[in-house]
Amino acid sequence: MTRRPGFLVYGLLAAFVIGSAAPFYWSFLLGSHTAQVAAQGVPPLLPGGHFLDNASRVIDTVPFWKAVGNSVLVASVCATSTVIFGTLAGYAFAKLRFRGRSLLLAGVVATMAVPTQLGVVPLFILMSELGWTGTTWSIIVPTLVTAFGVFFMRQYLVDAVPDELIEAARMDGCSQIRVVWHVVGPAARPAAAILWLFTFMATWTDFFWPFIALPADNPTVQVALNQLQSGFFKDYSLVLTGATLATVPLLILFVLTGRQLVAGIMQGAVKG
Amino acid sequence: MSQQTLDPTGSRGGEATTSPPRAGRPGGTEPVVRRSWRERRAAWDVRSAPYLYISPFFIVFAIVGAFPLAYTAYVSVHDWSLLGGQGDFVGLQNYRDVWANPYFSKQVVNTLSIFVLSSVPQVIIAVVLAGLLDNQLRGRTWWRMSILLPFVVSPVAVAIIFGSVFGDRYGLLNELLGTVGIGPISWHTDRFASHVAIATMVNWRWTGFNALIFLAAMQAVPRDLYESASLDGASRVRQFLSITLPMIRPTMIFVIITSTIGGLQIFAEPRLFDETTARNGGSDRQFGTITMLVYDFGWQLRDLGRASATAWMLFVLILLIALVNLVLIKRIGSLGADK
Numbered sequence: 001m002t003r004r005p006g007f008l009v010y011g012l013l014a015a016f017v018i019g020s021a022a023p024f025y026w027s028f029l030l031g032s033h034t035a036q037v038a039a040q041g042v043p044p045l046l047p048g049g050h051f052l053d054n055a056s057r058v059i060d061t062v063p064f065w066k067a068v069g070n071s072v073l074v075a076s077v078c079a080t081s082t083v084i085f086g087t088l089a090g091y092a093f094a095k096l097r098f099r100g101r102s103l104l105l106a107g108v109v110a111t112m113a114v115p116t117q118l119g120v121v122p123l124f125i126l127m128s129e130l131g132w133t134g135t136t137w138s139i140i141v142p143t144l145v146t147a148f149g150v151f152f153m154r155q156y157l158v159d160a161v162p163d164e165l166i167e168a169a170r171m172d173g174c175s176q177i178r179v180v181w182h183v184v185g186p187a188a189r190p191a192a193a194i195l196w197l198f199t200f201m202a203t204w205t206d207f208f209w210p211f212i213a214l215p216a217d218n219p220t221v222q223v224a225l226n227q228l229q230s231g232f233f234k235d236y237s238l239v240l241t242g243a244t245l246a247t248v249p250l251l252i253l254f255v256l257t258g259r260q261l262v263a264g265i266m267q268g269a270v271k272g
Numbered sequence: 273m274s275q276q277t278l279d280p281t282g283s284r285g286g287e288a289t290t291s292p293p294r295a296g297r298p299g300g301t302e303p304v305v306r307r308s309w310r311e312r313r314a315a316w317d318v319r320s321a322p323y324l325y326i327s328p329f330f331i332v333f334a335i336v337g338a339f340p341l342a343y344t345a346y347v348s349v350h351d352w353s354l355l356g357g358q359g360d361f362v363g364l365q366n367y368r369d370v371w372a373n374p375y376f377s378k379q380v381v382n383t384l385s386i387f388v389l390s391s392v393p394q395v396i397i398a399v400v401l402a403g404l405l406d407n408q409l410r411g412r413t414w415w416r417m418s419i420l421l422p423f424v425v426s427p428v429a430v431a432i433i434f435g436s437v438f439g440d441r442y443g444l445l446n447e448l449l450g451t452v453g454i455g456p457i458s459w460h461t462d463r464f465a466s467h468v469a470i471a472t473m474v475n476w477r478w479t480g481f482n483a484l485i486f487l488a489a490m491q492a493v494p495r496d497l498y499e500s501a502s503l504d505g506a507s508r509v510r511q512f513l514s515i516t517l518p519m520i521r522p523t524m525i526f527v528i529i530t531s532t533i534g535g536l537q538i539f540a541e542p543r544l545f546d547e548t549t550a551r552n553g554g555s556d557r558q559f560g561t562i563t564m565l566v567y568d569f570g571w572q573l574r575d576l577g578r579a580s581a582t583a584w585m586l587f588v589l590i591l592l593i594a595l596v597n598l599v600l601i602k603r604i605g606s607l608g609a610d611k
Binding site: 005009010012013016017019020021023024026027030039040041042085086088089091092093096097098101104108111113114115116118119120121122123124125126141142144145147150175176177180201204205206207208212221222225226229230234236239240242243246247250251253254258259261262265266267 | 339415416417419425427430447540566571
């Protein structure tokens with residue numbers, strides 16, 4: 001049976017998409033006008049020519065490039081290490097037999113329910129003991145590998161790698177780590193790409209912990225955004241330019257990889 | 273050749289018989305010694321590899337998850353200042369102080385109110401949206417990507433953008449409402465209005481994401497169910513209510529639980545929405561949340577003991593609501609089965 005949709009379906013979807021996109025435009029619109037125009041409410045609906053002026057004001061007001069550098073560093077290191085460790089652990093849980101396996105896997109899943117807020121006080125104490133407060137180490141280390149990453153890779157690898165293939169590799173004398181490198185790695189690639197994207201986005205957009213752990217002169221992009229708007233007088237053209245600038249890198253990433261991202265969400269959902 | 277005998281698990285021992293003469297040849301001692309060393313190494317490899325591979329997660333979790341969980345409890349029963357460090361053991365005093373703090377109950381109510389305002393419409397809209405997407409659409413991938421678009425915006429940027437849309441005096445929304453003759457709403461000062469504004473931010477970011485999760489579940493529903501239903505004369509809406517919704521219940525549970533965990537921890541949105549200089553949830557904390565109280569106790573009042581006590585109370589609240597959710601969903605499910 002074909003369920004061919006009518007105009008109503010397309011109309012409702014289009015309305016939703018416009019609602020999804022409109023705040024992006026609004027942000028750019030106010031960012032492209034001067035502070036005076038932006039302060040007086042709804043500007044002309046066509047962008048003004050002041051976006052670059054505002055952008056340079058953003059760069060002068062907060063340590064912008066440092067923030068971008070930190071965010072790129074933190075997000076890519078965390079994403080890469082989550083993929084590596086998640087694949088290793090996911091493979092172990094999916095394919096290797098060892099004592100305590102199901103209990104440990106249940107433990108991994110259970111940790112997903114523990115809120116970050118609960119640990120933030122001792123984490124802060126720990127980081128100051130280690131002397132990492134204020135450095136990007138304090139942001140990187142807690143996200144080196146996540147329960148979600150382990151679980152996601154495990155779910156994927158259970159079906160993606162046939163047991164026979166692993167056995168054959170073992171028969172040919174492969175050590176465990178070479179099995180991972182030559183057999184599991186290539187098979188895991190699609191899921192690994194999605195996990196990398198997810199982790200990158202999650203780390204890039206994270207706020208609570210970086211906000212507590214990082215000082216004003218060494219922020220991530222989100223912490224810098226927070227600084228932008230902490231003045232007495234709210235300069236909307238400034239903060240919205242900042243919001244736009246902070247979103248552009250992820251927007252580009254999304255345009256390039258949105259297809260995989262959608263597939264990943266849908267796949268993870270069915271299995272999870 | 274001899275490598276075939278190297279399988280230390282012995283599971284394929286039968287296939288190693290391709291070189292039986294080796295075993296019965298005592299002459300060459302050297303290869304025997306080398307082989308047993310390699311065998312031992314291989315056996316060690318097999319036994320230790322799983323633990324080695326899962327250890328990074330457990331080491332990191334021990335440091336940033338399990339240890340803090342226990343340590344938060346420890347800090348919460350002590351006087352503990354941000355600068356001075358550990359003080360006296362005070363038992364449950366921090367919990368009593370937090371409980372007695374007038375802002376605590378207010379911010380618990382705020383958190384619950386924002387949570388309900390965000391999760392209920394979100395799940396409903398996401399399910400309907402997924403139902404719309406579960407059609408033979410032209411440009412399917414394009415539609416799916418479009419609804420996911422808000423997901424790439426950070427909560428901080430969302431709060432800034434919506435903070436200006438919900439501006440009290442010149443905001444876009446109030447201007448629009450003005451054109452249809454509705455007076456300006458004070459989105460930042462009115463308690464309920466501020467909750468609506470913050471819930472809108474959460475909904476904007478997450479509805480599309482959840483819709484995709486629902487869509488995945490819907491596509492796993494066997495199509496012949498719909499076929500026989502439409503042969504029986506059931507309308508599209510009827511099919512959606514009687515087939516689709518019951519079939520995606522497990523996914524429903526998943527989405528509701530995850531949005532509970534996320535929704536009760538809300539921090540960036542209300543904090544960035546705040547225009548007062550203190551930034552702890554409006555002039556009278558009309559939209560302050562529990563997580564903001566954790567921050568307030570810990571890093572503004574510099575009392576890590578109370579911050580920890582608040583964090584534990586938040587955790588208990590999350591568990592309670594997750595439990596209520598489960599019971600509720602079970603109820604609803606059994607009601608559906610009765611019909």
